[in-house]
Amino acid sequence: MASMRHLLFTLSLLTYLPALSQTPGKIIFTSQPAPDAAISVPYTLTPKSDLFFTVHLDSPLVRYLHALAPGTGEEILLQQGNYQFSLYVDKRLCYQSNLHPGAPSAQSKIRDTLLSKPLINYNTKDPVWSEYCWMRFMNNGGDSALTEGPHLLSMEIRPYVNDPVKGVKTGALIASGELPLLVNRKPVIDTAKVALNTPAPYNGLPVSHGGFDRNTIKILKGNIEAGVFRKITSIAVIRKGQLIIEEYFNGSGRDSMHDVRSVGKSFASAVTGMALRDGYLKSVDQPLSDFYDLHQFSHYSAEKAQTTLKALLTMSSGFDGDDNDEQSPGNEENMYPTDNWVKFALDLPFNHNRQPGGWHYFTAGVVVLGDVLHRRVPGGLEQYADKQLFRPLGITHYQWLYTPQDVANTAGGIRMNTPDFAKFGLLYQQQGRWQGRQLLPAGWVQQTFTRHRVIPGRQQEYYGYLFWNKTFRVHGKDYEAYYCSGNGGNYILVFRNTPLVIVITAEAYNLPYAHPQVNTILQQYLLPALLP
The missing domain is CATH 3.40.710.10 (DD-peptidase/beta-lactamase superfamily)
Known part of the structure; x- marks a missing residue:
């Protein structure tokens, strides 16, 4: 009932809003974050250039999404829809991206008619979604298209909704802009x-x-x-x-x-070799059952208990963890917020569908290896590495x-x-x-x-x-x-x-x-x- 009331409220609200304008909004390019900053054209694009854009929309994005999918609740629209960015060089489409629904924020899509973001922010340490969009553009045709000399950069923005049944539906143009460029990305080194x-x-x-x-x-x-x-x-x-x-x-x-x-993972490999040399480990073929009672962790299986140190060293264990797969339960990004990384790893299920010995990048497995070392070497991992590896070097x-x-x-x-x-x-x-x-x-x-x-x-x-x-x-x-x-x-x-x-x-x-x-x-x- 609550979702129905929300839908009726949204529809009634739209009834009193003016019709969407048929005239696309403007995209203004600047060399600094200020939306009203002037930029001389053609703009010289060097390896250290900054480039920002400001979009002036007639309405917030959510209204365009409602027009694309009438009758769909706002929460669903925000999960399924977003902006589509198209980037052109010299009137030729180089890259088109349906932005992930997670960025910009839901509040921005509900409220904002002004969108001001960087495409290139040279000194930033934490790039935002718009910078990643530019990087994808560069990796998918932009780099080769932006040869030295004059070019015309164009950007177009449309709304899209990705319905799981009907597929992607793209709306009409809602904003566009262009910027004459003088590309000078290959400096002559004296x-x-x-x-x-x-x-x-x-x-x-x-x-x-x-x-x-x-x-x-x-x-x-x-x-x-x-x-x-x-x-x-x-x-x-x-x-x-x-x-x-x-x-x-x-x-x-x-x-x-x-x-x-x-790079630090390789130091764990070195300490493993020293622990074997000194007899604190018997062999790389030792199973995890020598170090842990796997029954005390979730998803026990005999195969998981028999996982060897060698499998952790070669990133080829059967644990259901793959850092290159965002959906993998053992992805390292799922590990870091937990209060016990070793438990996180040992709680993971064993992936019986994975090819035996198949390689998959698995950071949590190296955490387990470090814990094994810490348990077995005298004084713990840090003291042992200092004495056996770092100080001798x-x-x-x-x-x-x-x-x-x-x-x-x-x-x-x-x-x-x-x-x-x-x-x-x-x-x-x-x-x-x-x-x-x-x-x-x-x-x-x-x-x-x-x-x-x-x-x-x-x-x-x-x-x-x-x-x-x-x-x-x-x-x-x-x-x-x-x-x-x-x-x-x-x-x-x-x-x-x-x-x-x-x-x-x-x-x-x-x-x-x-x-x-x-x-x-x-x-x-x-x-x-x-x-x-």
Whole structure:
């Protein structure tokens, strides 16, 4: 009855509202958030440009949705409908997006006739829905369409309703606007004006005096500083155990503590190898039933109890958790709000439909691995890692993040400076040896750097023990690397057939360009400059 009263109220309200205008509203573009700010045209679009838009609508969006689906209640409309954005370059449609109903907010769709948002906000740390729309546009034709020179950018907005039975219904144009552009996104780098940093010796890392293509690295540095590659904070290269390149950007320096997110998972792999060496774990084939009474958790099954440490190390357990699937019950975003991450993971059902041994990215499984380590090693995970790994490497300034149980968080997020991350990579390249001491068993490094699982959807990419694997083609030759990778574009790369370790840190968290731009940096600049 309540929903019926709501529907009757909505319909009666619409009866007294004036008819919707047949004249589309205007979209005004500006270079700053102020809706009434003037913008000179053509607007020069550079890698560091900001671009905002303001939409003047005749009515709030919900009225247009009611016109599309008469008789449908407001709550349902707001769940099924939203704006459709169409972006054109030179009158050619490049990208069209039916915005997810979650953004903008329901209140905005009920109340607002003025919509003012950024398309590009260069210095933002937390992009909003409109910026993601622009990024999708760039990834789906916009980047190739916006070549250097003059162009016309056009935007059109329509309402849409996605009825689960009738499908998507799109309304008439409700707003439009255009902006003449002068695209200048490829700056000319004057290498004579770019100075490369001269690395200083660092504890455990002498400086290399070997050569590399300095001009290519200067062009890379110039492009990062010009904003072509965004939110990069550092690049360091170790060749033959010596520091050869060390550059910092966007306010960071040698002392900066970088939040490298899931790069930290690979540290859990290293500590696992040490715990096996010291006898605190018996084998990677040990099942979870050796560490937990799985009957005490939800969805008990014999298969879940027999899940091995190796399955957690290779992201191939049968737990119903997949961070790449928003609908997965074990997605990491469902874990973080809980007050016990290990319980969250062990409560998950076993997915009997998953291919046995199939790879799926499962952060909660690495949390369980960290808890196993914490339970078994003397003094707990944090103290053991400090004594067995960090202090022998000369790493004394670092920060763990913690689980709700105050255990070092192996899901990711350990923070340290760039040279110390490089030393971790070099340890693996040296087969676990550091300054004459075997810190990590060579056999463990070999097992870690083994292609245990194929990564679905990627061409010739594999997964070891919490390390990724791929091969780069440079100057007609193949160069294989195992690497740690983290949200934002963070990497420690250890090359197998050439003595290179590369560290890249970045803060492009949750942004679609984060990892592709690092791949471009590696393929087009760093590796060609360093390899014969």
